[in-house]
Amino acid sequence: MPAFEPVDAHFERRVRESFARQGAMRLLGARLACVEPGRVDIELPYRDDLTQQHGYFHAGMTSAIADSAGGYAGYTLFPADSSVLTVEFKINLVAPAAGEKLVATGRVKKPGRTLTICEFEVVAAKNGEQVLCACGLATMIRLSDRPDRPRAE
């Protein structure tokens, strides 16, 4: 995995402030863990209201933290006045997402001026073991002329 040099020294603060603006991450109880150049981890502790019909984490919840981890991994490498949007992602749910906590790790696979490709993995922590439960790829776009917050009305 290549080492990345962020162009904005304050990338971590920028990522943490943006994450804090995501109402959805707060609703799910997701927490931003690791924030490094080209890598972001997001944790999601188990709750009954995050489940699908079998009692596992819902694929949509798994996807939500995976997408955010991938997006913010890319965002660590963006300049200060830009913002990030997900163009598309693909996720394979390779095992039931069962456990006390999910951890999604997003990593930049290929940075770019317009498009940045990220990969992500989600592991479920259960009884001290780590099980890979999802993996995927995402395409992120950098918006250069767009601050990372809602437009003023």
Add this chain to the structure above:
Amino acid sequence: MPAFEPVDAHFERRVRESFARQGAMRLLGARLACVEPGRVDIELPYRDDLTQQHGYFHAGMTSAIADSAGGYAGYTLFPADSSVLTVEFKINLVAPAAGEKLVATGRVKKPGRTLTICEFEVVAAKNGEQVLCACGLATMIRLSDRPDRPRAE
């Protein structure tokens, strides 16, 4: 689009009961609208706690209802004693998911004994207009030996 003949006459009740067991859909405030053979619509009214950093619906929330709509579209065609899991999906977020409500429509593209392929679209309703904001494809697997509820402990 082909017409599908469900093998279980009570498919609608089965889908609605399964949806009601999804803690995640309740958390988001998602509602099951249309349930037809090979088609399911899920609606998600706007709330501040479903957003990403710009104030749009979070891509993960869009994905969550899209995945569920696709999965339940497949499930309408499954036999009574089976259950459904998402193998993988891919979603393109083609426009900002901004508006009063999202509607995800899942449709069976190719039913199968083991795997069922579904497509989905998500439209955002805003000021009386409908804007396509996401589309994708999902692979669902039928579990024949698995009831659609949590295992007893």
Add this chain to the structure above:
Amino acid sequence: MPAFEPVDAHFERRVRESFARQGAMRLLGARLACVEPGRVDIELPYRDDLTQQHGYFHAGMTSAIADSAGGYAGYTLFPADSSVLTVEFKINLVAPAAGEKLVATGRVKKPGRTLTICEFEVVAAKNGEQVLCACGLATMIRLSDRPDRPRAE
């Protein structure tokens, strides 16, 4: 499906000339059929040297014409001095690609200034019947400063 208005009146000639520059399409024996605003069909007659180990069309050959059909569908809507590259695509191979001929149809799902999202379907023609054998989604990028031919050395 929306109707599209091409910005370049000579879009068909531009697409046909570009297709003719694709050595790979010639190698496979693929033929450009329909070229309409936002839609392109590519046909691939069966040959033994297009197969996988069971004697069906190889998934890679199916993908090759699907990708080209999607890319050229997008390219019909691009301005004259631009070129098109595939950012990514996802394909589901939903039935064995068996028959006398494959026909890949690419359609623009969402045009854009930078990115254009296309969907595609591939049907196999066999004994007068048409069977859907693949479907997918692709993200195309418009290169505005890049002619649609090899760079001079």
Add this chain to the structure above:
Amino acid sequence: MPAFEPVDAHFERRVRESFARQGAMRLLGARLACVEPGRVDIELPYRDDLTQQHGYFHAGMTSAIADSAGGYAGYTLFPADSSVLTVEFKINLVAPAAGEKLVATGRVKKPGRTLTICEFEVVAAKNGEQVLCACGLATMIRLSDRPDRPRAE
């Protein structure tokens, strides 16, 4: 990356014989390089008739060897009397596939009784340098009742 234990000691011969039955790989001039448990490399030397309109390797050719590398990576872990089909794959084309040779590496990410998830990367070798030009994920299915060759007529 986990180490895999093949259930069939003759996995390499089985993969090489299957590859030799793929007319499409022969047409492209692709060569099977590394065959290890859970990993397969396929090389594709440059030829003018493998190109798209800019003179790079066509995305469909890149995809064809990536798909085959992923499928055969999975197949190394299958039992002797089974066969493998691609359910779906997703590929990101992250840089122009320009160079003397492409090398696609497929690796098993998650083996399974029915479905096996593989990841792949394609690098282009150019003037002694290796450039990542594509990466992706594929879902493979094991056919237990299906020999790995054409059905007798």
